[in-house]
Amino acid sequence: MAPLTLFTLAIFGVVFAATEVCAHGIATALVVFPTGTFYQGYNPSYQWSRPPPVVVGWSTPDDLQNTFVSPTSYDKPDIVCHFGATPAGAAAPVNAGDTIEIQWTPWPASHKGPVIDYLANCNGPCQNVDKTKLKFFKISEVGLADAASGTWGASQLTNNNNSWSVRIPKDIAPGNYVLRHEIIALHAAGQSNGAQNYPFCYSLAISSNGTANPAGVPATQFYAANNPGIKFDLFSKFTSYQIPGPALYSGALLVVQTKPGPIKATATGIAGFVSNAKVGAAMSPTSPAEAAAAAPYPAITAAAKYAARTLVKTPKRSDAPQI
Numbered sequence: 001m002a003p004l005t006l007f008t009l010a011i012f013g014v015v016f017a018a019t020e021v022c023a024h025g026i027a028t029a030l031v032v033f034p035t036g037t038f039y040q041g042y043n044p045s046y047q048w049s050r051p052p053p054v055v056v057g058w059s060t061p062d063d064l065q066n067t068f069v070s071p072t073s074y075d076k077p078d079i080v081c082h083f084g085a086t087p088a089g090a091a092a093p094v095n096a097g098d099t100i101e102i103q104w105t106p107w108p109a110s111h112k113g114p115v116i117d118y119l120a121n122c123n124g125p126c127q128n129v130d131k132t133k134l135k136f137f138k139i140s141e142v143g144l145a146d147a148a149s150g151t152w153g154a155s156q157l158t159n160n161n162n163s164w165s166v167r168i169p170k171d172i173a174p175g176n177y178v179l180r181h182e183i184i185a186l187h188a189a190g191q192s193n194g195a196q197n198y199p200f201c202y203s204l205a206i207s208s209n210g211t212a213n214p215a216g217v218p219a220t221q222f223y224a225a226n227n228p229g230i231k232f233d234l235f236s237k238f239t240s241y242q243i244p245g246p247a248l249y250s251g252a253l254l255v256v257q258t259k260p261g262p263i264k265a266t267a268t269g270i271a272g273f274v275s276n277a278k279v280g281a282a283m284s285p286t287s288p289a290e291a292a293a294a295a296p297y298p299a300i301t302a303a304a305k306y307a308a309r310t311l312v313k314t315p316k317r318s319d320a321p322q323i
């Protein structure tokens with residue numbers, strides 16, 4: 001071959017290598033049990049719908065490549081609910097003690113690692129909450145589920161038709177909460193900053209007879225690049241794994257990761273604007289914050305917000321990781 005052709009091939013090789021992107025994934029929907037009610041999450045393509053559907057998933061328009069947040073962003077707002085996330089326009093009404101199934105796009109079996117869930121009380125409607133001020137407590141964590149077979153939380157999720165179940169603690173106070181659900185893929189985590197965090201958030205209006213207000217921490221304080229469960233060589237010999245992040249909340253309810261039967265969705269996703277119903281006379285608001293939490297969502301505000309959004313294609317983020 002002429003040197004020029006070789007040179008051209010080499011150039012093409014470089015271009016292909018640089019643009020090759022693995023599919024990764026997004027968490028697409030919730031199903032709340034025992035009712036089996038389906039709630040659509042957010043999809044980055046919604047930014048081009050007029051009007052965008054109002055969903056319970058936080059908007060992540062910049063996540064066009066279904067990609068991840070890296071340890072270099074652990075102290076930045078993107079770690080809270082993924083790239084450029086803004087609050088959901090609706091909330092899924094759930095009861096304390098309910099099980100929420102979170103559905104994912106097909107999750108690659110190679111992307112092993114822990115699956116972790118957190119809640120944070122918005123102390124009022126979640127729609128305008130400052131995500132960096134949310135204080136999250138951990139309600140579920142599954143790391144290395146079975147060392148002998150190399151089964152991780154993420155493996156269970158893959159095996160379970162790309163879904164994950166988490167229970168809302170029975171004892172927490174009613175209110176508007178953010179559910180932060182996250183897979184941390186470790187296949188590249190042997191290298192510095194190689195862990196891949198895939199956080200997704202949902203707004204929930206939780207009815208409860210509980211009173212607990214667990215202490216939480218901002219998501220920007222969860223992890224550090226050198227934590228043992230973040231910088232971790234998946235291909236080394238190991239028998240244990242230390243799940244990163246804060247301690248599990250004492251009121252957390254464990255779930256066995258088997259799908260609660262076939263999907264029996266009863267609604268088509270749009271929760272509408274639910275009022276955060278308090279349950280029982282004893283639950284009448286006792287503070288201004290509680291009264292605000294109990295107030296109906298201002299439907300018009302969110303609708304106006306979406307209508308006002310300009311139809312602009314979000315350019316690919318220059319800092320989007322490409323693995």
Ligand SMILES: *[C@@H]1O[C@H](CO)[C@@H](O)[C@H](O)[C@H]1NC(C)=O
Nearest residue numbers: 103104161162259261262263
């Ligand atoms: C797997 O999940 C998809 C949607 O996420 C659903 O359509 C399908 O019925 C599920 N399959 C089983 C066996 O549950």
Ligand SMILES: *[C@@H]1O[C@H](CO)[C@@H](O)[C@H](O)[C@H]1NC(C)=O
Nearest residue numbers: 095096097207208209279280
């Ligand atoms: C609260 O308690 C009442 C009375 O026992 C019960 O009917 C209701 O289902 C409970 N609500 C929740 C969300 O657990």
Ligand SMILES: [Cu+2]
Nearest residue numbers: 022023024323
């Ligand atoms: Cu990937």
